[in-house]
Amino acid sequence: RRAARIIAISEFTKRDLTQRYRLAPEKIVVVPEAPAAGFTSMPDAAARPLPARVREPFVLAVGNLEPRKNLPRLIEAFRQVVSTGGFSGCLVIAGKNKYRGDDVTATVARLGLQDQVVFTGFVDDATLTLLYNRAALFVYPSLYEGFGLPPLEAMACGCPVVASNATAMPETLGDAAILVNPASTSELAAAIARVLGDADLGRSLAARGLAHAGRFSWVKTAALTRGVYQDARRA
Incomplete structure (x- = not known):
């Protein structure tokens, strides 16, 4: 409350701050995040080795193994897709095993998906960029995000995205992703199957995602942040 200005990473986060802490909205300035410059299309991606056990085709999810990432529901949705015979690849989950991660592995x-779900653990940005480039689809079913950076990273690498319609994701991703109710396993499964089964849709989403991700940059973020500091000095 004593701060001259507060930086929020999305309009959703700004609203959340004003409601939770009863802050004056005029003190809060939205400065969005952006994918790092290294997250981009890789012309030689197909020639680079994938992490152990990862095989193509694969659906990719990125996030620590914790409840808000909603990974058990994603795994259940993936099983629905596989059980229909529409996909013979694997689900790759890249992230640290954190709070209640055992629920995910359980x-x-x-x-019975031990042979079709691959946990890579933490991966560095170079490996993550390769995974984004090689994935058939990126899925982000998170229940709560203040911004939602991983799907934007995937878009910057030319990967089609299915994501949650909760919290900040609609704001961050716009119409460049298919957004679904993260509480609905069937809706999530249907969206995954739809993209995997329609090459034209996948290409369209990839193109829209690339264009959308291009609107974000850390140069813009830095300039906006500098402006907030200058404004705070004058306040």
Whole structure:
């Protein structure tokens, strides 16, 4: 409350701050994040080795193994897609095993998907860029995000995206992704199957995503942040 200005990474986060802490909205300035410059299309991606156990085709999810990432529901949706015979590849989950990560691995075991779900653990940006470039689809079913950077990174690499319609994701992703109710396993499965089964749709989403991601940059973010500091000095 004593700050002259507060930086929020999205309009959603700004609203969240004003409601939770009863802050004056005029003190809060939205400065969006952006994908790092290294997240881009790789002409030689097909020639580079993938991490251990990862095989193509694969659906990619990125995020720590924690409840808000909604990974058990994604795994259940993936099983629905696989059970219809529409996809014979694997689901790759890149992220650290954090709070209640055992719930995620237990879901894999319960559904008998040990051979089709691959946990890479933490990966560096170079490996993540390769995964974004090689994935058939990126899925981000998170229940809560203040911004939602990974799907924007995937878009910058030319990967089609299916994501949650909750919290900041509609604001961050616009119409460049297919947005679904993260509480609905069937809706998530239907969106995954739709993209995997329609090459034209996948290409359209990839093109829209590339254009959308291009609107974000850390140069713009830095300039906006500098403006907030200058404004705070005058306040």
